[in-house]
Structures are given as structure tokens and as C-alpha cells.
Amino acid sequence: MLPTSPPERFALAAFDALLANIAIIDGTGVIVAVNRSWTVFACNNGGTGEDLGTxxxxxxxAAQGEDSGDARAISAGIRAVMAGELRLYELEYPCHTATEQRYFLARVTRFEQDGECFALVAHEDITRRKLAELEVTSLxxxxxxxxxxxxxxxxASEEILQSVNRELVNRNEELSQFVYVASHDLQEPLRTLGAYTDILRHRYRGKQLDERADGYLDHITEQVGRARRLVRDVLALTTVSEDAPRTATDLGELSRKVLADLPWPSDAELQISELPPVWANPPQMRQLLDNLLGNALKFHGAAPLRIELSAEPDGKLHLFTLRDNGIGVALEHAEKVFGMFQRLHGRTATGGNGIGLAVCRRIVERHGGRIWIEANAQGGTDLRFTLPAVQDTAVLETEQPGPDTQVPAR
Known part of the structure; x- marks a missing residue:
């Protein structure tokens, strides 16, 4: 083996230390490098471990049997990524043995080295997460x-019916507590991983690490940040309580505070009409507006961003409309976007974890309202939601802003 410099040695060691099974494939499909996990997995599953050059x-x-469909799907995904048709290809697939259930996530990305394109194929063991999902679904x-x-x-038995209802409440509380504790406990290892990555970056960037190693550190930092955001999003979803205290809440004032905290483009046009008070929990309303306005900012198009927030009476409720001229949502996906982890765009395009609108729906429904999406003539989105009105307006002492208040972009 040729002698290597310390940065290269660290990079190779880190490559071998990754738990995912990773192979690097050239433009013709030939494996030019694998990490230790790939070799060990191949040897433990009937292979020789000598995959270089294959x-x-x-x-x-050429795969046969029950997993042939997944194998061909992965090869098609590799070709699509190498051809530039996709930036990222992912596929979850089963890989069971005679003694255990196993699930993997195949992830394919592309990079260039010395003028040539290569595909990085990673197979990550997601068995624990998948089995947990199946267990929750079964439960x-x-x-x-x-x-x-x-x-x-x-x-006919009210007493027994109440007993069943109590059991359901207890189970739901236990499930929510489990999700909360699991999400909370995930933050500590993520903080540790992020801290050590920062140490490596600040101590060795530009000194002992080459550009490729710097890129690896940046990628690790990006993924740690994404995981921490995901944990926070899950915590936000599980902490939306139906029993949260409610009061007369000034959505106009809250919306102006949220607008002031978001990084709007200098050419954005933001308009808030006079908003009536609602009977709601103020922190949850702040979170609702932050998610909705943040989405409008995140998914804006090439044209200067225009946002309008207005309201109108709807019986004992108020109907609110948040209109934007962004990239919009196809009507066939108007319901899908409110599901957990449902994304219509890649993470690299917009960021986020696909939980924001699920949190919004839970907040609105916990307050007795509903939320939905409609297309508008501007090509963007009309997001509508209802919230309970304040029946006794005397309880709201805060002065309401005038109609069509203009909020300057930052």
C-alpha cells in the first residue's frame, strides 16, 4: 500500500467506519471502491466480499427471486442519477433472512472526481425504525x-363505554409520551456528533484536511442539523395539546411578530388585513402562523413574493385565507401535504422535514376548526383555515390594527 498523508488516512478510516454499506460505482456500473461494512455484509450473506471490479x-x-424487483429499481435509480435526471434516489426495501426480518434504505447520489462521474450507493439498515413503525401501525x-x-x-352500557374511552386516552397518552421521550433522548447524541464535527472543522479545515474531507464534514454537519430539526418537529407535533388554556388572541399582533422574525426578501410584498380575535391558545397560534408564513417564504417562486393574510366571519368561526404567489400545490396533492413526513419537493430544493403542515392541522383541529388548500389565479396557493370566534368581544382589550396594514419586508 502506498503511504498516505494524515488527512487521507482519516478520510479512509471514516469511510470504513460508516455503518451503512457503501460502494462507489463508475460511469459503466463497475464497483471501484467499497467500505468495510459493504465487505462484511457481503461475506455474511453468501458473498465472497471480492466485489471490486464487479x-x-x-x-x-440479473437478480432473480422475490427481491429482483427492488434490485432492478435500484439499478434504474442509479442510471437516473448518473444521467442527471435525479439528484437523489432512495428506496426502502425488505431484505429478510430465514431467522430475522430486515429492512434497508438504498440511497444513491452522484459526484465528480478527476473529470469523471461516479455514483455513491449506500444501503442503510433501517430495521429498528421500520419494525417500530410496523409495531405502532399494528398497535x-x-x-x-x-x-x-x-x-x-x-x-347499551355507559359505564363500560367510558372504560373503553379511558383506555384509549391512556394508550394515546402513553404513545405520545413514548414519542416525546424518544425524540428528546435523540437530541443528546446529535449534539455530541455536531460538537465533534465542529471540532474537526475548526481544528483541521484548510490545514490537514483536503477539499474532499472538508466536504464530508460539511455533509455530516448538514445531516446532523437536519436530524435535529426533525427531532424538534416531532417534539412540536407531540406537544400540541387539546387541553392547552385558551383566551382571546389577537392574530393580527401575532402575525406581525412572526413576519418580523422571518428573513423575507427585500422585494417581498406582505399585506395583513384587519384580523378578528379568536378564542385560542396564543403559543399554538404563534406556532401555526410561524409554520404557515414560513412555508409561504420557503416555497416562493422566481417572481417577487406577494403574501396576503385576511379573514371573514363564518358563523361562530372565522375563516382565514393566506394567499401567496409561490410555486403552488397541485390539487391532487392538496390533502397529502398535511400528512406527517409528506414532501412534494426534495430536501435539497426546499429543506424541511414534511411535518410543518401536519402540526398546523393538529393545532387547527384541536381548536375545532379545519384547514385546507385551494389553488388561486396567481398560480400560487390559497391556504384556508377556520378558528373559533371570541363570543364576548369585550374580553379583548388590545386595540386592533387598521385594515390592510402594510408590513415592510426586512
């Missing part, structure tokens, strides 16, 4: 099944 695309295309299905059976069988 044409990975041909191996995938929810079991709970729903038991509720339906008991409700039908014991409809």
Missing part, C-alpha cells in the same frame, strides 16, 4: 379494532 448494474439487472390497528368491537358489543 459491474453492479448487471448484477442488479393503532389493534386499538381501532378493539374500540369498534367493544362499542358494538357494549353500546
Amino acid at each position: 459491474n453492479y448494474l448487471r448484477v442488479c439487472d 393503532n390497528a389493534s386499538l381501532e379494532r378493539r374500540v369498534l368491537e367493544r362499542t358494538k358489543a357494549l353500546e
Whole structure:
């Protein structure tokens, strides 16, 4: 082996230390490098571990058996990434053995080195997360099944029906507590990983690390930041309480505070009409407006951003409309965007984790309202939501702003 400089040695060691099974493939599909995890996995699953020089695309295309469809999908994804049709390709797939259930996530990205394009193919073991998801799904299905059976069988018994309801409440509280604790505990290792990455960057960047190693550190920092945002988003979702105290809340004042905190482009036009008070929890309303206005900022188009926030009476509710001229949402996806982890755009294009609108829906529904999306003539989005009106307006002593208040962009 040729002697290597310390930065190269660290990079190779870090490459081998990654838990994901990683291979680097050249433009013809031939494997030119693998890490230790790839070799160990191959040896433990009937292979020889001698994969260098093997044409990975041909191996995938020639796969037989139950996993042949996933193998061909991965080879198609590699070709699409190498051709520049996709920046990132991901596929979750099962890889069971005779003794255990296993699930993996295949992730394909592309990079250039010495004028040539290569694909980085990573297979990450997501068995624990997948089994947890399946367990939660099974638990929810079991709970729903038991509720339906008991409700039908014991409809005449109010006492037993109340017992079933209490059981459901307890289970939901336990599930929420589990998600909260799990999300909270994830923050500590993420902070530690981020801290050590910062130490490596500040101590060795431009001194002992080459540009490729610097890029690796930047990528690690980016992924740590994304994971921490995801944990915070999950915590935000689990802490939306139906029992939160409510009061007469001035949405006009809250919206102006949120607008002032967001990094608007200098040419943005932001207009808030007179907003009526609502009977709601102020912190949850702040979070609702922060998520909605933040989304409008995040998904704006090439034209100067224009945002309008207005309201009109709707019986005992108020109907609010947040209109923008952004990239819009196709009507067939208008409901999908409110689901957890549902994204219509890649992370590299817009960032975020696909939880923001799920939090908004939970907040609005916890207040007895509803939220939905409509297209508008500007090509952007009309996001509408309802919230309960304040029945006794005398309880609101805060002076309301005048109509069509103009808020300058920062």
C-alpha cells in the first residue's frame, strides 16, 4: 500500500467506519471502491466480499427471486442519477433472512472526481425504525379494532363505554409520551456528533484536511442539523395539546411578530388585513402562523413574493385565507401535504422535514376548526383555515390594527 498523508488516512478510516454499506460505482456500473461494512455484509450473506471490479448494474439487472424487483429499481435509480435526471434516489426495501426480518434504505447520489462521474450507493439498515413503525401501525390497528368491537358489543352500557374511552386516552397518552421521550433522548447524541464535527472543522479545515474531507464534514454537519430539526418537529407535533388554556388572541399582533422574525426578501410584498380575535391558545397560534408564513417564504417562486393574510366571519368561526404567489400545490396533492413526513419537493430544493403542515392541522383541529388548500389565479396557493370566534368581544382589550396594514419586508 502506498503511504498516505494524515488527512487521507482519516478520510479512509471514516469511510470504513460508516455503518451503512457503501460502494462507489463508475460511469459503466463497475464497483471501484467499497467500505468495510459493504465487505462484511457481503461475506455474511453468501458473498465472497471480492466485489471490486464487479459491474453492479448487471448484477442488479440479473437478480432473480422475490427481491429482483427492488434490485432492478435500484439499478434504474442509479442510471437516473448518473444521467442527471435525479439528484437523489432512495428506496426502502425488505431484505429478510430465514431467522430475522430486515429492512434497508438504498440511497444513491452522484459526484465528480478527476473529470469523471461516479455514483455513491449506500444501503442503510433501517430495521429498528421500520419494525417500530410496523409495531405502532399494528398497535393503532389493534386499538381501532378493539374500540369498534367493544362499542358494538357494549353500546347499551355507559359505564363500560367510558372504560373503553379511558383506555384509549391512556394508550394515546402513553404513545405520545413514548414519542416525546424518544425524540428528546435523540437530541443528546446529535449534539455530541455536531460538537465533534465542529471540532474537526475548526481544528483541521484548510490545514490537514483536503477539499474532499472538508466536504464530508460539511455533509455530516448538514445531516446532523437536519436530524435535529426533525427531532424538534416531532417534539412540536407531540406537544400540541387539546387541553392547552385558551383566551382571546389577537392574530393580527401575532402575525406581525412572526413576519418580523422571518428573513423575507427585500422585494417581498406582505399585506395583513384587519384580523378578528379568536378564542385560542396564543403559543399554538404563534406556532401555526410561524409554520404557515414560513412555508409561504420557503416555497416562493422566481417572481417577487406577494403574501396576503385576511379573514371573514363564518358563523361562530372565522375563516382565514393566506394567499401567496409561490410555486403552488397541485390539487391532487392538496390533502397529502398535511400528512406527517409528506414532501412534494426534495430536501435539497426546499429543506424541511414534511411535518410543518401536519402540526398546523393538529393545532387547527384541536381548536375545532379545519384547514385546507385551494389553488388561486396567481398560480400560487390559497391556504384556508377556520378558528373559533371570541363570543364576548369585550374580553379583548388590545386595540386592533387598521385594515390592510402594510408590513415592510426586512
